[in-house]
Amino acid sequence: MKDRLKVSLLVWNLSTNDGFIRASLLKAALIRLGYEVEILGFLFGNELYGAIRLESEVYAVEGINYPSFFKSVGKILKHIDGDIIYAIKPQPASFGVALLKKLYTRRAVILDIDDWELSWHGGDEWQYRPTLKQLAKDLFKKDGVLRLPNHPLYLKWMEALVNQANAVTVHTEFLHQRFGGTFVPNGKDTSLFDPAQYDAESSRSRYGLSQYRILMFPGAPRPYKGLEDVLIALDKINQPDLRLVIVGGSPYDDYDQQLQQKWGRWIIKLPKYPADVMPDLVAAAHIVVVPQRDTPETRAQFPLKLTDGMAMAKPILSTRVGDIPKILGDTGYLVEPACPEQIAEQIQLIFQNLESANQRGIKARERCVEHYSIEAMASVLKSVIARL
Template structure:
């Protein structure tokens, strides 16, 4: 009889879905039965689920309307093991309730420092009685939002209640403990030998261009603006920044297009099974993280996109990135369009050498950041529960 793992996702329309689907892929390789359950607080899924992965989603609302779908989610969490993704009320909170009543082992995965989005340890909540009343009872009251930083702070204080914790950066390890589980890649699926770069460029309308690729959703801390400023400095008409997917959160993509539309080519979201062909079209994968709290706590999944596909990876000296690449990529100081421009120029001037470095990056990815490495870590962790 197979063991079932229920992955509990705080918001399928948020970035946590990507990590949840990756964990699901890893667990499937260990022959566990997998189901992802959770809420959607947006109009569309943030990421397309991998082929064959079961998804159960309830529409999310503000409190108190959220309690009704939350009861349905509780019933759907029927795995032998519960795996909550992110320490949020809508994933870890609801999983803790299920753990207490069903007596099931509970794992918690953390791939971000959630409080970093609100200023980290600097964030405090000391309302006056009048403000507290407003925050609870007004129509658009702040405390009716499930992701309010007060609730996130409470959830982070309960991390030790999980039977095991997985994290993906040294920053999170130092802050919360847990077992290191990298943001890996299926290196058999992401295998450059299976794809022709020129054919991929032709398929996606990129022929005749030198392609810098950012295979994800731009956000201010991800530094895409710095690459676009670097392209302004270089003024080389055949250079393009290809953005894959885009952000569902706000109009940030539109603002980038308004200012730098001449450099940007946007490709739509695609299933993980199609991503290798898309990344194959890149000459260089760019991961230009800025140095802020959110970025320091992250393992950018775009790194292993580029590494697995043997692409030259251009990134910044932020968080774990230098250690992840370990001299198999190109690094500059964060927030410096001038340094990015200089490095982009150098990469294309010595592209054969850059591609050799990309091949070494793939070898490193296969060894340390593959789903098989992740499977070995999770297998041992679950065996010890």
């Protein structure tokens, strides 16, 4: 008899953060509950995502296009030996593989949905209606789009199979309304992200930020994340010691270079750092900004940058989009999306009353510990697994 149950977490692409961060949070919560946990997935790139430590126990198989992808699926199926299979995202390379394993082992499958995958392709409006000639090209040409394992047609099929999972977990109201399931929040390791362990001035000095008042965005810039609105606000305020610090940059395209070209005088770009260094970086911030715009993508999201700031007791300036007001409660500063004028007002208000803003940050940490910690995740997961 095994001493403890094992959970296999399946991530569709270990070359990016598209699923791995959520998987690592779930892994931490499951370990708290006493389970043995493995992370498996495919590499649709040259190397593992930068936040994955080399010593991490991750099993990765080469991710390639159909039809060769079936061989990769065969390899990973042989290595999945968890008593429970936990698929991250309704992707063929995660949920599809999990359902195949369930078919001949009868092992329970949990599906975690942390994004609306089809929202990146137009959502419910997206349709695939090719001519016979186009269908043949898409299937049989070397660069045919239907050879891509994450083509939206396959995502649509996966969404139709959500009810085949034994349990579903989600982290926003939008996803709950669409797919049902149980809320499992994005937890934060609040013992690692603990402001008592860091000195803000020392952190600012370490990263060359001592002479500035820092607005920090600890993530990858994308147009829907609203950084342009913050930069327009800084133009309006026009105070020379204000800076927007962007940590990590965009792994997707040259969008951060576009921001730099237009608003370079307000931007300080820092490189990507390992996860255990992030608390020290966030400690350097005066304000953490999460200025999401209102789009189908953002309504489904739980921005991890919120809990970075909350756990580190920082004043958080964000927008009324999706679940953000619910996550922050009364512990943050909220403005309407895509409204630089309101952002400018709030930045000035926070710095004029910084002591009061920092007190609000302390309340944000208390809220994070209670509702959005790894322990909070573990509590909910315990009941999900008990029902299987």
